[in-house]
Amino acid sequence: MAGSLKEQLRKIELTPYLVLGLTLIILLVFIVYPLSRVVFNSFLESGDVPAIKNLTLANFSQFSRSTLYRSALLNSLTVGLLCVLFSCLLGIPMAYFVAKTEVPFKTAFITLGTLPLILPPFVGAYSWILLFGRQGVVNYFLSELFGFVLPDIYGAPGVIIAMSMSYYPFVFLLTYGALLSADPCIEESAEIMGASRLRVIRTVTLPLVIPSIAASALIVFMRAVGNFGVPALLGGNFYVLPTLIYFQVTGFFNLNTAGAIALVNVAMVGIAIILSQYVMARRSYVTITGTTQAARISSNRILKWVGTAFCLGVIFFSLLPHMTVIFTSFTEGWAGTRYPTKFSLENYRRIFQFCGTPIKNSLFLATTATLVAAVVGTLLSYISVRKRFRGRWILDLTVMLPFILPGIVVGVAILIGFSSGLIILSGTWMIMVIGFFIRRMPYIFRSTAASLSQIDVAVEEASTIAGATWATTFLKITLPLMAPGILAGAIISFSTLMGELSTTIILYSARWKTITVAIIEFLFSATIGPAYALGTILILMVLSAIALANRLLGRKMSQMFKMV
Amino acid sequence: MAVPLKKSDNITLSIRNLSKIFKGRDEKVVALDEVSLDVREGELFTLLGPSGCGKTTTLRCIAGFEKPTSGKIHFLGRDYTAIPPFRRNIGMVFQSYALFPHLSIYENVAYGLKTRKLPHREIEEKVDSILRMVGLEATRHRKSSELSGGQQQRIALARALVYNPQLLLLDEPLSNLDAKLRVYMREEIRRIQKQARVTTIYVTHDQEEALSISDRIAVMHAGRASQVGTPDEIYEDPNSIRVAAFIGQANFLECRVIKQARESLVLTFPSAEKITLKGISNRLWDFPHPEGVLFVRPNHMEIFPRPGKANTLRGKVKFILYLGSVVRHFIEVFQGRAPQEVLVDTDRRIKGVYEGEEVALGFHADDIRLFPPDQKDQLQKE
Ligand SMILES: Nc1ncnc2c1ncn2[C@@H]1O[C@H](COP(=O)(O)OP(=O)(O)OP(=O)(O)O)[C@@H](O)[C@H]1O
Ligand SMILES: [Mg+2]
Numbered sequence: 012m013a014g015s016l017k018e019q020l021r022k023i024e025l026t027p028y029l030v031l032g033l034t035l036i037i038l039l040v041f042i043v044y045p046l047s048r049v050v051f052n053s054f055l056e057s058g059d060v061p062a063i064k065n066l067t068l069a070n071f072s073q074f075s076r077s078t079l080y081r082s083a084l085l086n087s088l089t090v091g092l093l094c095v096l097f098s099c100l101l102g103i104p105m106a107y108f109v110a111k112t113e114v115p116f117k118t119a120f121i122t123l124g125t126l127p128l129i130l131p132p133f134v135g136a137y138s139w140i141l142l143f144g145r146q147g148v149v150n151y152f153l154s155e156l157f158g159f160v161l162p163d164i165y166g167a168p169g170v171i172i173a174m175s176m177s178y179y180p181f182v183f184l185l186t187y188g189a190l191l192s193a194d195p196c197i198e199e200s201a202e203i204m205g206a207s208r209l210r211v212i213r214t215v216t217l218p219l220v221i222p223s224i225a226a227s228a229l230i231v232f233m234r235a236v237g238n239f240g241v242p243a244l245l246g247g248n249f250y251v252l253p254t255l256i257y258f259q260v261t262g263f264f265n266l267n268t269a270g271a272i273a274l275v276n277v278a279m280v281g282i283a284i285i286l287s288q289y290v291m292a293r294r295s296y297v298t299i300t301g302t303t304q305a306a307r308i309s310s311n312r313i314l315k316w317v318g319t320a321f322c323l324g325v326i327f328f329s330l331l332p333h334m335t336v337i338f339t340s341f342t343e344g345w346a347g348t349r350y351p352t353k354f355s356l357e358n359y360r361r362i363f364q365f366c367g368t369p370i371k372n373s374l375f376l377a378t379t380a381t382l383v384a385a386v387v388g389t390l391l392s393y394i395s396v397r398k399r400f401r402g403r404w405i406l407d408l409t410v411m412l413p414f415i416l417p418g419i420v421v422g423v424a425i426l427i428g429f430s431s432g433l434i435i436l437s438g439t440w441m442i443m444v445i446g447f448f449i450r451r452m453p454y455i456f457r458s459t460a461a462s463l464s465q466i467d468v469a470v471e472e473a474s475t476i477a478g479a480t481w482a483t484t485f486l487k488i489t490l491p492l493m494a495p496g497i498l499a500g501a502i503i504s505f506s507t508l509m510g511e512l513s514t515t516i517i518l519y520s521a522r523w524k525t526i527t528v529a530i531i532e533f534l535f536s537a538t539i540g541p542a543y544a545l546g547t548i549l550i551l552m553v554l555s556a557i558a559l560a561n562r563l564l565g566r567k568m569s570q571m572f573k574m575v
Numbered sequence: 576m577a578v579p580l581k582k583s584d585n586i587t588l589s590i591r592n593l594s595k596i597f598k599g600r601d602e603k604v605v606a607l608d609e610v611s612l613d614v615r616e617g618e619l620f621t622l623l624g625p626s627g628c629g630k631t632t633t634l635r636c637i638a639g640f641e642k643p644t645s646g647k648i649h650f651l652g653r654d655y656t657a658i659p660p661f662r663r664n665i666g667m668v669f670q671s672y673a674l675f676p677h678l679s680i681y682e683n684v685a686y687g688l689k690t691r692k693l694p695h696r697e698i699e700e701k702v703d704s705i706l707r708m709v710g711l712e713a714t715r716h717r718k719s720s721e722l723s724g725g726q727q728q729r730i731a732l733a734r735a736l737v738y739n740p741q742l743l744l745l746d747e748p749l750s751n752l753d754a755k756l757r758v759y760m761r762e763e764i765r766r767i768q769k770q771a772r773v774t775t776i777y778v779t780h781d782q783e784e785a786l787s788i789s790d791r792i793a794v795m796h797a798g799r800a801s802q803v804g805t806p807d808e809i810y811e812d813p814n815s816i817r818v819a820a821f822i823g824q825a826n827f828l829e830c831r832v833i834k835q836a837r838e839s840l841v842l843t844f845p846s847a848e849k850i851t852l853k854g855i856s857n858r859l860w861d862f863p864h865p866e867g868v869l870f871v872r873p874n875h876m877e878i879f880p881r882p883g884k885a886n887t888l889r890g891k892v893k894f895i896l897y898l899g900s901v902v903r904h905f906i907e908v909f910q911g912r913a914p915q916e917v918l919v920d921t922d923r924r925i926k927g928v929y930e931g932e933e934v935a936l937g938f939h940a941d942d943i944r945l946f947p948p949d950q951k952d953q954l955q956k957e
Pocket of ligand 1: 597598599604605606624625626627628629630631632633780
């Protein structure tokens with residue numbers, strides 16, 4: 012009997028169970044465990060031992076007691092909603108013009124319209140102050156020529172402008188995609204029935220793209236309420252939840268209160284998700300068929316010129332901060348004087364003297380986290396797509412959770428999870444890699460799942476029946492066929508990790524400062540030149556990673572970001 | 576309980592009471608319902624049946640990609656269900672061919688040899704010889720996407736055969752090809768299969784393909800094997816209305832059966848016509864029901880100009896199709912409420928039989944079968 016059991020065991024392939032089981036354990040340890048700890052700890056007063064009897068709502072009661080907390084909550088909400096509004100006001104018309112009118116330079120508009128997604132928002136944010144702030148360049152000229160100055164943008168207006176300019180591409184790209192794929196016959200038939208152009212847009216075109224707009228609005232809202240860098244730089248006394256969390260962590264090292272604020276932040280995102288699902292579900296009658304028929308294009312000349320001007324304007328202003336960063340990095344003492352007085356490489360000399368380590372750290376952390384995310388994310392998407400089992404949605408949701416959660420919340424979760432208890436990693440590079448890896452794994456998960464579902468299962472079965480074990484089939488057949496998806500996800504993961512701040516700011520330690528931390532420290536101390544030199548290097552690294560991906564994959568950048 | 580096999584049968588694959596139930600979210604699909612089949616060594620055995628009858632599921636259970644809900648599969652006396660698919664030494668050709676898109680033709684074909692860790696030289700020799708056998712030695716360095724459908728099909732066959740599998744499984748291998756190529760390729764497959772002498776299970780829903788290519792056929796319906804037999808057995812001697820109707824053309828006429836002494840049978844039809852059959856076989860004589868459905872193939876019917884001949888049925892020629900080797904007559908008979916159409920195939924035109932004319936129809940006792948009346952409902956289907 013024992014012999015036959017051994018026999019039985021030999022007949023089952025153990026490798027897939029081992030590999031896939033290990034992957035699931037990683038998921039449990041690095042996502043489920045820390046997130047549960049946040050939830051649990053936020054009901055504990057700091058210093059209390061984790062026990063059921065110590066559970067309390069004290070951390071949350073701050074929101075009813077403290078005006079600071081209440082205003083931060085309100086501010087976050089305001090920022091989120093206004094960013095959605097402005098992103099829509101910029102993104103929807105731009106999508107319409109590029110998809111439906113004869114504006115020139117469409118490819119360039121799409122590429123440049125994607126750029127703000129790749130460039131870290133906080134790097135450019137400070138430029139708004141340099142340009143339009145009270146002491147800003149624009150005000151010099153305005154007061155000189157016309158004798159008036161712009162209203163101060165420091166605080167709420169700056170935060171909202173900077174974020175909207177960074178996040179409008181979500182709305183632009185998703186709406187553009189929907190407009191392209193909407194069946195032109197529907198519009199044509201409406202027109203034949205005698206509807207005017209505006210009426211067609213209002214009654215036919217718009218409802219067709221509403222689900223996409225809702226989806227992009229949700230992403231913008233999630234990003235806006237989760238962003239730490241921009242309000243930290245431009246907010247001043249205008250606090251939002253992420254900045255509040257930051258002060259709890261770095262100021263008081265009160266992780267439990269930070270956890271409670273994080274939960275409130277997450278609740279906001281959760282409500283937004285439910286609302287957007289509601290909008291999308293109600294509009295589910297839309298038929299977006301994959302017709303190859305080209306979208307119908309309006310040949311109206313006025314529309315064409317208005318559209319061109321609009322697109323150029325949006326692109327100019329959205330990239331202005333980053334152009335300012337690059338330009339300023341080559342000047343000395345500018346911003347603060349009317350003209351740049353001197354061009355030099357002094358800033359670069361300084362950062363290469365002092366900032367070699369942060370650059371190396373960033374490269375090391377981003378690469379390591381991307382590799383881990385690539386391996387684990389690929390295996391997880393394999394499990395999700397190929398092993399059809401009940402409760403698969405739980406797996407998908409768990410993997411995607413860190414994508415939905417604000418970066419700073421993930422940071423707090425990892426810090427709470429791994430600064431006490433069984434595994435203690437605080438202050439090491441590992442804790443940063445964990446945070447990075449779980450935040451970026453969704454990108455790889457999505458893009459590999461997409462390429463995996465394109466692969467005919469029969470191709471893998473053909474390998475199996477030809478005598479290959481699971482491992483051989485996976486390595487020789489599945490993996491090479493998934494490679495483009497893995498690579499696309501990895502590049503997006505790497506390039507966005509280079510500019511990652513919200514999670515970093517919670518998890519970094521003196522030994523493991525990253526480029527982004529160095530930049531924000533410079534900016535906090537108003538050392539613009541070196542900050543912008545570093546920013547320029549960051550922008551260049553990110554852009555070359557993306558350019559490399561385009562070369563290797565023959566895909567457009569905007570397509571790679573479709574899944575975001 | 577494995578059924579002991581007689582050596583003389585040369586049975587390699589034996590399937591016993593194979594059932595497969597797919598459990599969906601809220602419903603169960605019985606894909607296979609107690610299927611039992613025996614496949615003999617070296618034969619080309621076809622699973623034939625309409626879409627959804629469970630052919631692919633049977634094949635996937637044999638390959639090991641589906642775990643049977645119950646039942647046994649034995650190969651050369653060994654329990655197959657305990658062996659993982661990659662150790663079963665099976666060659667398989669998929670409906671979509673499933674060539675490895677990132678590998679060259681050579682690498683595709685060599686794949687199964689590499690997993691078997693054969694020496695490099697031997698791999699090269701085997702690949703070359705199998706590519707020669709399928710007539711594609713010139714394409715070895717190309718990618719699979721650069722080949723035509725027919726070529727991909729042959730590469731898939733070569734890839735499945737190159738490592739001398741004990742069993743070859745083909746799932747509708749010709750369904751992606753155009754009609755002309757299909758006829759050519761099925762002859763190719765038959766030739767290559769006989770040359771390789773490999774026991775083969777071939778899945779198709781095309782009855783003509785099945786008849787022409789197979790040594791034996793299992794006709795499947797709704798997860799069951801309705802009949803197993805050689806092509807001529809299936810065609811000439813179907814065991815149910817369903818099989819008779821699924822394979823080729825068939826005429827069905829309801830009738831009453833009256834037995835007479837000395838092995839003769841009188842059939843009376845709703846039109847009150849009467850046909851007496853003499854010298855009938857035991858099987859017809861043993862037909863136990865007082866009424867039944869008469870089955871006769873169109874090429875076994877006789878047609879006479881002018882009605883009224885003894886032992887015939889009256890009909891009216893609606894139209895005649897001249898198909899070259901066959902002349903097909905569409906004849907209206909009045910049996911019961913609505914007029915019914917009967918097909919009669921002859922090998923040449925018959926004098927006096929023209930469109931619009933009345934004719935007499937007859938048949939021989941040897942060529943007819945009677946089916947029990949409870950199979951009548953099978954007539955409506957298909
Ligand atoms: N993975 C599955 N899950 C659920 N039901 C399935 C699955 N595979 C097959 N079925 C069902 O089992 C039945 C038999 O399917 P099968 O694929 O064996 O049919 P088939 O005879 O090969 O048909 P076709 O000629 O269309 O290929 C069908 O009703 C099918 O819907
Ligand atoms: Mg099938």
